[in-house]
Amino acid sequence: MEETTPAGQQHPEFQKEVDRLEYTKNYMDEILHESQAGIKAAQEKIRQSMANVEYIDSSDSFINILTNSRFFELAQNQKEGLEAVKKKPYFARIHFQRTGEQEELLYIGKISLFHRETFEPIIVDWRSPVANVYYDGRLGEITYDVRGEEYSGHLFAKRQYKIEEGTLLDIRDVDLTTNDELLQEALAGKADVRLTEIVATIQKEQNEIIRAHLRQPILVQGAAGSGKTTIALHRISYFLYTMGEHFNAEQLMIIAPNNLFIEYIGEVLPELGVERICQTTYADYVQKATGIKLKLQNPNELLEQILNEEASSNPKFNITKIKGSLLYKEILDRYVKMHEHQLAELFEDVYIEKYRIMLGSHLKKLFLIEFAYMPIEKRLERIKKVIQTEVKRKSKAVLTSLNSRYEEYIGKALDGIRDADKRRETVTKFIDERDERIPKIKAESKSVATTYMKRFEKVKIKSVYRTFLTDRMMLRELAPEWTFEEQELFLQAHSKEKWTVEDLAALFYLHARIKGVADKWKMRVVFVDEVQDYSLFQLVALKIGLETDMFTMVGDLAQGIHSYRSLTEWESVLEQFPRANYFTLQKSYRTTIEIMEVANKILTKMDEQLPLVEPVVRHGNEPTFIQSEEFNPKVINDIYSTLKAKGHQSIALIFKSSSEATDYAKKLGEFNVEVELLTENSELAGSKLLVVPSHLAKGLEFDAVIIAAFDTPYYDTVIDRKLLYVALTRAMHELYLVGPNKSVFLLE
Ligand SMILES: Nc1ncnc2c1ncn2[C@@H]1O[C@H](COP(=O)(O)OP(=O)(O)OP(=O)(O)O)[C@@H](O)[C@H]1O
Numbered sequence: 001m002e003e004t005t006p007a008g009q010q011h012p013e014f015q016k017e018v019d020r021l022e023y024t025k026n027y028m029d030e031i032l033h034e035s036q037a038g039i040k041a042a043q044e045k046i047r048q049s050m051a052n053v054e055y056i057d058s059s060d061s062f063i064n065i066l067t068n069s070r071f072f073e074l075a076q077n078q079k080e081g082l083e084a085v086k087k088k089p090y091f092a093r094i095h096f097q098r099t100g101e102q103e104e105l106l107y108i109g110k111i112s113l114f115h116r117e118t119f120e121p122i123i124v125d126w127r128s129p130v131a132n133v134y135y136d137g138r139l140g141e142i143t144y145d146v147r148g149e150e151y152s153g154h155l156f157a158k159r160q161y162k163i164e165e166g167t168l169l170d171i172r173d174v175d176l177t178t179n180d181e182l183l184q185e186a187l188a189g190k191a192d193v194r195l196t197e198i199v200a201t202i203q204k205e206q207n208e209i210i211r212a213h214l215r216q217p218i219l220v221q222g223a224a225g226s227g228k229t230t231i232a233l234h235r236i237s238y239f240l241y242t243m244g245e246h247f248n249a250e251q252l253m254i255i256a257p258n259n260l261f262i263e264y265i266g267e268v269l270p271e272l273g274v275e276r277i278c279q280t281t282y283a284d285y286v287q288k289a290t291g292i293k294l295k296l297q298n299p300n301e302l303l304e305q306i307l308n309e310e311a312s313s314n315p316k317f318n319i320t321k322i323k324g325s326l327l328y329k330e331i332l333d334r335y336v337k338m339h340e341h342q343l344a345e346l347f348e349d350v351y352i353e354k355y356r357i358m359l360g361s362h363l364k365k366l367f368l369i370e371f372a373y374m375p376i377e378k379r380l381e382r383i384k385k386v387i388q389t390e391v392k393r394k395s396k397a398v399l400t401s402l403n404s405r406y407e408e409y410i411g412k413a414l415d416g417i418r419d420a421d422k423r424r425e426t427v428t429k430f431i432d433e434r435d436e437r438i439p440k441i442k443a444e445s446k447s448v449a450t451t452y453m454k455r456f457e458k459v460k461i462k463s464v465y466r467t468f469l470t471d472r473m474m475l476r477e478l479a480p481e482w483t484f485e486e487q488e489l490f491l492q493a494h495s496k497e498k499w500t501v502e503d504l505a506a507l508f509y510l511h512a513r514i515k516g517v518a519d520k521w522k523m524r525v526v527f528v529d530e531v532q533d534y535s536l537f538q539l540v541a542l543k544i545g546l547e548t549d550m551f552t553m554v555g556d557l558a559q560g561i562h563s564y565r566s567l568t569e570w571e572s573v574l575e576q577f578p579r580a581n582y583f584t585l586q587k588s589y590r591t592t593i594e595i596m597e598v599a600n601k602i603l604t605k606m607d608e609q610l611p612l613v614e615p616v617v618r619h620g621n622e623p624t625f626i627q628s629e630e631f632n633p634k635v636i637n638d639i640y641s642t643l644k645a646k647g648h649q650s651i652a653l654i655f656k657s658s659s660e661a662t663d664y665a666k667k668l669g670e671f672n673v674e675v676e677l678l679t680e681n682s683e684l685a686g687s688k689l690l691v692v693p694s695h696l697a698k699g700l701e702f703d704a705v706i707i708a709a710f711d712t713p714y715y716d717t718v719i720d721r722k723l724l725y726v727a728l729t730r731a732m733h734e735l736y737l738v739g740p741n742k743s744v745f746l747l748e
Pocket residue numbers: 183186187190195196198201202203206222223224225226227228229230231556559589590698699700701729
């Protein structure tokens with residue numbers, strides 16, 4: 001239900017809202033002109049009086065970090081950011097009455113701002129608890145949660161604003177945010193190659209995911225274009241807002257499939273007030289955290305290799321797949337245990353001179369049992385400390401007893417030996433002996449722990465793993481599940497030193513179990529996008545190494561183009577993250593109904609039997625098929641020109657394989673079409689025709705997409721269906737298919 005203002009007629013409260021906007025902007029200016037000290041004092045004053053408005057937002061960070069501090073921070077440091085806020089201070093308002101309180105009009109924006117004298121909330125942050133009412137609640141009686149405590153109230157109205165460049169253009173009163181005009185406009189108007197923030201139009205089911213239990217893992221199966229990436233980014237922002245007290249941004253990590261993708265999402269985070277979070281790929285993270293440098297085989301090469309082979313010709317003993325399995329982890333566990341037991345045999349009694357300070361068996365027990373929860377080398381460090389402490393304690397006793405023993409000897413000699421020469425000689429001998437032994441013992445007690453620990457040499461994880469990959473005898477013992485032939489295949493595959501992404505989980509896992517992850521890399525919260533492209537072991541290795549299960553994982557099995565080595569179902573992930581909440585998102589916000597219909601046809605061909613994607617009601621042109629026997633740059637250029645003439649800005653030409661993309665990008669260039677071939681290290685800028693291999697298109701979106709297939713048609717195989725589906729679902733508004741016939745797109 002939506003109350004729109006009839007064309008040409010102004011909303012009755014339009015002027016009032018214009019005044020309100022002026023008031024807000026003026027107040028912002030006023031604050032900006034205040035001195036630094038004034039700002040600090042105002043901030044403090046507001047902080048102290050937060051009790052008055054606690055029910056609006058009492059999250060820790062809200063009080064301590066965001067009591068205007070974001071605004072002040074902007075005021076002090078980022079003129080540009082502040083200008084952006086001033087241009088659009090808020091996007092919605094709720095007319096709300098908390099039970100037992102006065103009615104209030106709360107304006108919702110991207111930051112919070114309170115009046116420093118009256119404490120009136122001028123703008124309420126979209127992440128605050130009360131703002132949840134805007135996203136979640138219909139009009140009427142509602143409840144909301146502040147730090148586990150439930151508040152109830154009445155929501156009288158929701159109003160949305162269209163503000164551009166600081167000027168109010170339109171007002172709308174709405175009931176549901178679904179299908180509202182603002183959303184339609186947001187979806188229709190976007191013409192950038194990058195992701196944007198969507199705080200004004202977050203939908204109820206998306207809001208639930210953004211705000212789902214922050215201390216628990218979540219897993220989202222979401223259709224292409226359902227907002228998974230966007231939601232993950234907003235959840236990060238919400239997380240830091242709500243939990244900023246307990247977590248630093250540096251301890252949060254978002255894992256993306258490649259650098260292109262990181263660039264793609266890169267600008268949204270600052271817009272959402274998120275800075276300094278670690279944005280990385282799995283490969284980069286593992287290499288940094290372990291300090292191991294690897295020359296990795298490009299995973300896409302392997303994908304292309306597989307594409308060129310018949311998919312069914314995959315050997316039964318698929319090493320790629322095995323390396324991502326939990327069995328592989330188990331085999332590595334045995335290997336670590338073997339290493340651990342070899343070390344344990346080295347524990348002997350600790351001596352200073354001839355005094356036994358500690359029993360080897362005791363140290364062994366510490367190593368194998370008491371400290372078993374720690375990584376091996378950390379245990380050894382602890383044991384060294386234990387020895388040092390014990391030596392300190394015992395060496396004192398040793399020295400005291402030795403001293404008194406010599407005193408006694410000397411005393412006895414003095415008293416008991418009659419012959420003066422002999423007496424002198426004996427006493428001198430004792431004194432010399434004592435003066436020699438005592439400093440020696442002192443010196444030894446200082447170095448004994450270090451000397452003792454030298455037997456435990458520090459290992460290099462890369463070589464430890466390499467040994468595992470190549471040692472025949474050891475493999476026989478460690479992997480009894482594999483047949484003799486399989487073991488041989490495994491060894492053969494590793495005869496040459498070659499590293500692939502599949503080895504990353506193992507390296508990280510061994511590093512975590514043997515050395516432990518250094519604090520700097522010990523991320524406490526992890527966000528994984530395109531999670532279907534990871535193996536179970538990759539996720540579990542991270543979980544164990546980081547000692548946290550606070551993972552937000554979003555993905556889509558229908559887009560699992562790396563399924564030859566990664567996840568093909570979610571059950572196993574949920575088993576490994578038993579505390580996880582599972583969500584699904586079925587609606588696509590990206591694609592028009594007409595394009596989605598085509599994509600859904602491919603979806604139904606998949607084995608996963610995923611439900612059809614429901615596009616948000618938004619119509620566009622029917623996808624156009626253009627018949628062309630072979631590649632003709634003119635045909636492509638004509639389509640490109642038509643699309644440009646329609647005002648589309650980001651236009652992609654997608655080919656199945658990299659080699660096709662490379663060849664035809666060159667040919668288009670020769671034909672004077674302004675093209676850019678996207679690679680992992682491309683920068684997403686400019687307005688050229690982007691030529692994209694299908695696997696790299698994943699996660700990205702474009703106004704219009706041309707899918708062309710000549711030499712490498714899409715076959716009805718697991719991988720091809722997924723690659724085609726990915727390509728189809730990249731288009732926001734228009735889609736062209738160019739090829740000799742429709743069957744190369746599996747459409748006949
Ligand atoms: N509530 C919303 N309001 C406005 N735009 C939205 C909303 N939700 C999603 N979008 C837009 O829909 C598009 C798809 O979002 P996003 O890329 O996050 O989806 P995705 O699920 O990660 O897609 P894929 O799996 O295909 O990569 C983006 O342009 C995003 O801005």
